[in-house]
Amino acid sequence: MSDHESTYVPKTGIEKWLDSRLPIVRFGADYMSLPTPKNLNYWWTFGGILALCLVVQIATGIILAMHYVPNTELAFASVERIMRDVNGGDIIRYTHANGASMFFIAVYLHMLRGLYYGSYKAPREMIWIVGCVIFFLMIATAFLGYVLPWGQMSFWGAEVITNLIGAIPLVGEPILIWLRGGPAIDNATLNRFFSLHYLLPFVIAGCVVLHLWALHHAGQNNPVGILIPKDRTAKDTVPFHPYFTVKDGFAIVLFLILFAIFVFFMPNALGHADNYIPANPLQTPAHIVPEWYMLPFYAILRAIPDKFLGVVAMFSAIGVLFILPWLDTSKVRSMRYRPAMRTFFVIFVLVGIGLGWCGAQLPDSPVVPGMPSFQLADGMLNSYLWLNRLLTFYYFLFFIVLMPLVGLRETPRPIPATISEPVLPGGGDAMTSAAPASPEKKG
Amino acid sequence: MNGAPQGDAANRSGDESVAADQGDPNNKDPNRRDFIHIAAGAAAVGAGAMAAWPLVNSMNPAADTLALSTIEFDLTKVQQGQQVVIKWQGKPVFVRYRTPAEIERARADDHAGLKDPATDADRVKPGHQQYLVVLGSCTHLGCVPTFGAGDFGGWFCPCHGSHYDTSGRIRKGPAPKNLVVPTYDYVSDTRVKIG
Numbered sequence: 001m002s003d004h005e006s007t008y009v010p011k012t013g014i015e016k017w018l019d020s021r022l023p024i025v026r027f028g029a030d031y032m033s034l035p036t037p038k039n040l041n042y043w044w045t046f047g048g049i050l051a052l053c054l055v056v057q058i059a060t061g062i063i064l065a066m067h068y069v070p071n072t073e074l075a076f077a078s079v080e081r082i083m084r085d086v087n088g089g090d091i092i093r094y095t096h097a098n099g100a101s102m103f104f105i106a107v108y109l110h111m112l113r114g115l116y117y118g119s120y121k122a123p124r125e126m127i128w129i130v131g132c133v134i135f136f137l138m139i140a141t142a143f144l145g146y147v148l149p150w151g152q153m154s155f156w157g158a159e160v161i162t163n164l165i166g167a168i169p170l171v172g173e174p175i176l177i178w179l180r181g182g183p184a185i186d187n188a189t190l191n192r193f194f195s196l197h198y199l200l201p202f203v204i205a206g207c208v209v210l211h212l213w214a215l216h217h218a219g220q221n222n223p224v225g226i227l228i229p230k231d232r233t234a235k236d237t238v239p240f241h242p243y244f245t246v247k248d249g250f251a252i253v254l255f256l257i258l259f260a261i262f263v264f265f266m267p268n269a270l271g272h273a274d275n276y277i278p279a280n281p282l283q284t285p286a287h288i289v290p291e292w293y294m295l296p297f298y299a300i301l302r303a304i305p306d307k308f309l310g311v312v313a314m315f316s317a318i319g320v321l322f323i324l325p326w327l328d329t330s331k332v333r334s335m336r337y338r339p340a341m342r343t344f345f346v347i348f349v350l351v352g353i354g355l356g357w358c359g360a361q362l363p364d365s366p367v368v369p370g371m372p373s374f375q376l377a378d379g380m381l382n383s384y385l386w387l388n389r390l391l392t393f394y395y396f397l398f399f400i401v402l403m404p405l406v407g408l409r410e411t412p413r414p415i416p417a418t419i420s421e422p423v424l425p426g427g428g429d430a431m432t433s434a435a436p437a438s439p440e441k442k443g
Numbered sequence: 444m445n446g447a448p449q450g451d452a453a454n455r456s457g458d459e460s461v462a463a464d465q466g467d468p469n470n471k472d473p474n475r476r477d478f479i480h481i482a483a484g485a486a487a488v489g490a491g492a493m494a495a496w497p498l499v500n501s502m503n504p505a506a507d508t509l510a511l512s513t514i515e516f517d518l519t520k521v522q523q524g525q526q527v528v529i530k531w532q533g534k535p536v537f538v539r540y541r542t543p544a545e546i547e548r549a550r551a552d553d554h555a556g557l558k559d560p561a562t563d564a565d566r567v568k569p570g571h572q573q574y575l576v577v578l579g580s581c582t583h584l585g586c587v588p589t590f591g592a593g594d595f596g597g598w599f600c601p602c603h604g605s606h607y608d609t610s611g612r613i614r615k616g617p618a619p620k621n622l623v624v625p626t627y628d629y630v631s632d633t634r635v636k637i638g
Contacts, residue, residue, distance in 0.1 A: 160584040160602070178499075182508040184533030192502065282528050282535045282579075284586040286601050302603070307583060307619055364604060 045251030118333030225334030295359030329407030
């Protein structure tokens with residue numbers, strides 16, 4: 001799949017002139033004609049969707065920065081001015097705010113796709129690791145951006161999250177003061193958060209280039225999970241354009257419909273009402289919650305009774321993703337052929353959703369109201385605290401125990417020799433062959 | 444080397460050792476070229492760090508931010524049984540005029556198995572035990588605790604459920620430390636200077 005022969009032939013004089021000096025048209029043409037596994041399903045369209053999300057966020061963000069004022073006295077009012085007075089400002093801001101949520105919906109599905117089909121396994125470890133870096137940068141960018149409107153949730157979210165750094169023994173406090181630029185969250189903090197919020201998307205864009213470079217060097221994974229042998233390239237791949245530009249394009253249209261429903265009909269559904277109250281450093285909102293896409297990690301933080309260890313657990317939840325390629329001992333990539341692991345994967349997805357749900361609840365409230373309960377250690381058993389701990393336990397169990405253990409002990413189903421075999425009689429070699437494909441391998 | 448021009452002969456003897464230790468790939472000992480590479484690399488790293496430091500340091504609190512570090516407060520503004528919240532260095536400070544019953548309760552618990560042991564007398568100024576001055580910032584994650592709530596009559600943090608007593612000491616919940624007593628002094632009987 002990688003290093004395929006260039007088929008670009010410059011036609012006009014100016015193309016020939018350019019091609020011998022800066023072969024940028026050749027680069028684009030080769031990119032569009034990349035041999036792509038012909039069995040990619042719709043779970044493979046989120047890469048293109050994510051590229052679009054990044055472009056939307058950068059484009060709307062640059063416009064918003066022209067109207068926004070990063071000053072504690074003026075920030076909230078400048079955002080309200082964008083909403084009320086700037087031409088089309090409300091739509092631009094709603095697109096940016098909901099765009100962050102859409103970005104995370106797409107990235108979570110993209111990551112789960114990679115997890116299910118084993119896209120992180122050799123020879124694609126670097127694609128996955130660069131992807132984890134992008135995910136981490138996305139979380140940082142989203143957090144910084146949420147602070148900028150300088151509402152109550154902005155301010156207190158920043159207070160709570162920066163305080164996490166203060167939990168580091170010895171150096172935590174000086175780092176905290178350095179990060180905030182003063183003894184408390186104030187104008188210096190807002191200014192630098194704005195600066196970094198503008199910077200990080202371009203760092204993400206740089207990482208996307210590395211992500212694609214690694215992808216096109218190692219070659220794309222596919223739902224069957226096998227590497228396509230060199231001599232099968234002609235049979236098992238199709239050029240990226242027009243086959244996957246069309247497929248990605250259709251998925252993008254569907255995704256934009258979802259995006260538009262949020263922007264035009266329920267723009268505040270994913271936000272928090274308290275962020276329309278100007279920041280007040282002397283009064284905490286009754287219930288501080290992060291944006292929905294951070295909730296699973298916030299839940300993991302709160303599951304641990306110790307402040308510092310809670311922070312360690314939260315960062316480990318992301319950190320464990322980086323070593324996933326070496327935790328998984330299975331020789332089979334796609335979970336399509338790993339029935340045991342597939343069950344654990346479905347539980348993992350449910351646990352992730354459950355952690356998000358727990359992150360939004362008060363730890364002490366009962367999970368089942370009215371059910372009799374008893375005190376277990378530091379909380380009632382029938383409380384979100386204990387449900388949260390149970391789910392956090394499974395989150396880490398999945399990566400640290402199940403990934404190495406199941407890979408060693410399971411018996412995977414037989415893997416087809418080619419990606420054509422499960423769907424075409426005779427593996428797509430000869431349509432006259434009478435041998436039927438095994439029904440259990442149908443995807 | 445055999446056919447080397449005569450003109451080079453004078454230099455050749457001087458270069459021989461250099462040529463020998465640079466030319467042999469099996470020679471593991473650092474040679475003079477390695478030394479130059481290491482020295483140049485170290486100088487570049489050092490220069491980079493020295494150039495980066497002012498940029499990093501500029502993110503520390505600026506002079507005008509530090510200049511806002513003291514504030515005076517008139518204690519006659521707070522009534523017995525109440526607290527006044529003032530803003531100091533961007534953070535809330537609680538000035539609480541405690542009732543005799545609240546002081547009594549705090550003193551009674553001085554040795555009640557505290558998470559962050561401190562006596563009530565340590566947390567106020569001698570002769571002014573009715574006034575408790577603490578930072579209004581929960582030592583867990585920095586929320587502002589609610590006055591008069593919680594199991595110990597002091598403060599209750601709504602964010603993650605920490606209970607503080609009438610001396611501002613942590614009694615229950617995830618917070619690790621007592622509410623911080625800032626540096627302050629009485630400039631007169633009714634005025635304090637915080638910071």
